[in-house]
Amino acid sequence: MMRIVLLGAPGSGKGTQAQRLQAKYGVPQVSSGDLLREAVAQGTELGLKAKSVMDAGQLVSDDIVLGLIRQRLSRPDAAKGFILDGFPRNIDQANSLHALLEDLGQPLDAVLLLDVRHSTLMERLAGRRICPKCGTVYNVHSMAPGATGCSKDGAELFQRPDDKEAVIGKRLEVYEQQTRPLVQHYAKLNLLRTVAGEGELEDVFQRMESAALTRGAPAGKVKVRARKVARSKSSKRKTAAKKPSTKSQAPAKRKSVSGSAKSKSKSKVARRKAVPAKAKAKPASKKAQRKAKAPAKRPARKK
Ligand code: AMP
Numbered sequence: 001m002m003r004i005v006l007l008g009a010p011g012s013g014k015g016t017q018a019q020r021l022q023a024k025y026g027v028p029q030v031s032s033g034d035l036l037r038e039a040v041a042q043g044t045e046l047g048l049k050a051k052s053v054m055d056a057g058q059l060v061s062d063d064i065v066l067g068l069i070r071q072r073l074s075r076p077d078a079a080k081g082f083i084l085d086g087f088p089r090n091i092d093q094a095n096s097l098h099a100l101l102e103d104l105g106q107p108l109d110a111v112l113l114l115d116v117r118h119s120t121l122m123e124r125l126a127g128r129r130i131c132p133k134c135g136t137v138y139n140v141h142s143m144a145p146g147a148t149g150c151s152k153d154g155a156e157l158f159q160r161p162d163d164k165e166a167v168i169g170k171r172l173e174v175y176e177q178q179t180r181p182l183v184q185h186y187a188k189l190n191l192l193r194t195v196a197g198e199g200e201l202e203d204v205f206q207r208m209e210s211a212a213l214t215r216g217a218p219a220g221k222v223k224v225r226a227r228k229v230a231r232s233k234s235s236k237r238k239t240a241a242k243k244p245s246t247k248s249q250a251p252a253k254r255k256s257v258s259g260s261a262k263s264k265s266k267s268k269v270a271r272r273k274a275v276p277a278k279a280k281a282k283p284a285s286k287k288a289q290r291k292a293k294a295p296a297k298r299p300a301r302k303k
Contacts, residue, residue: 002027002081003106004212005088005097007182008114009175010168011121011128012197016137017114017208018085024209028077032087035068036060055161057170059089059178066096073104081106090178094185111186112211114197114204118172125168129157196225 002025006014018029036054039047046067050060059065069087072078088094101107116124127140131150138150138157149156162171186192193211197204207225 001109002083002212003101003109004082005084005108005111005186006086006114007111007179007186007192008197009116009118009121009179010171011125012114012116013124013201013204014085014114016201017205018083019135020205021083021208021212025081027081027083029083029085030069030072030078030087031085032065032069032089033085035072036065039068055167057162057167057174059174062090062092062096065089066093066100069097070100073100073106079106088182089175091181091185094182108191110193110212110214111182111191112208113183113186113192113194114208115194116197120198121172122168125163125171126165128163129159131155132158 002021006018008014015029015031015033018031021027022029036047036050040051040054041047046064050064053060065087069084073082084097088097123141124139129138129140129143130136131138131153133153133155134150136150136152161167183192193214195204195207195211
């Protein structure tokens with residue numbers, strides 16, 4: 001049994017982590033965003049109402065969303081638990097959810113907050129691409145260069161209309177104003193567990209799992225931090241230092257030589273030369289090996 005709410009800003013990874021929890025524990029992901037997008041795709045009256053609000057990055061009215069959630073949680077598969085993703089999104093919705101779950105006799109076990117920096121959210125949202133067939137979420141920043149299709153089924157990936165840069169800012173603003181107060185709300189109810197949401201997907205998932213499965217701890221005080229914080233931070237620092245260095249260090253070197261365009265091309269040539277030189281080292285050492293073996297053959301020839 002797992003009855004949890006995933007809390008976090010747009011782009012914090014709620015959907016991805018919910019899908020993984022669903023696959024592993026057989027508890028359905030209940031995403032208010034997905035339910036709304038289905039209604040939009042079906043062209044229902046409700047869907048038509050919701051679409052313009054969603055495209056503007058605003059919140060759809062509480063009664064519409066609550067109706068969808070109530071319907072979904074009443075389905076048989078939700079009797080064994082649920083992973084709420086994107087709901088509740090404001091205090092009124094949280095209170096309605098509380099009442100609904102009391103009616104269903106299914107109180108919440110925990111609320112997991114995915115903690116992700118603003119800059120990461122921006123990058124994730126702007127780069128997010130989705131497979132229309134299987135729903136797998138990709139990011140242009142981590143996809144193979146030139147790839148535009150789903151690696152599982154080849155379907156052409158698409159960008160959600162509300163992931164367009166103009167709307168992203170609005171959605172994050174709405175989160176800050178309306179949804180963030182839920183952090184305090186659930187902390188007071190001793191249900192909140194904060195999970196470090198950056199780093200390798202698999203590591204985040206493990207932290208989510210342990211936060212979801214922890215029982216009986218003073219929930220408000222549970223913080224599941226990244227285990228390898230020190231390492232990942234330092235490796236990030238390394239990559240951060242490396243990245244600009246290829247752009248900024250190289251020109252600095254050129255400048256120190258002569259600062260001219262010629263020296264630029266010279267240093268390029270030098271770099272190009274350096275690579276084959278390294279590559280040649282291997283055959284050379286093989287030659288050396290053959291030479292080393294040769295004396296053993298010579299005495300044989302003499303015979
Ligand atoms: P999401 O897929 O969770 O990012 O949601 C996409 C959009 O659907 C949001 O920007 C809102 O317009 C709408 N939406 C999703 N969940 C809710 C909710 N709980 N309350 C109001 N609007 C929602």
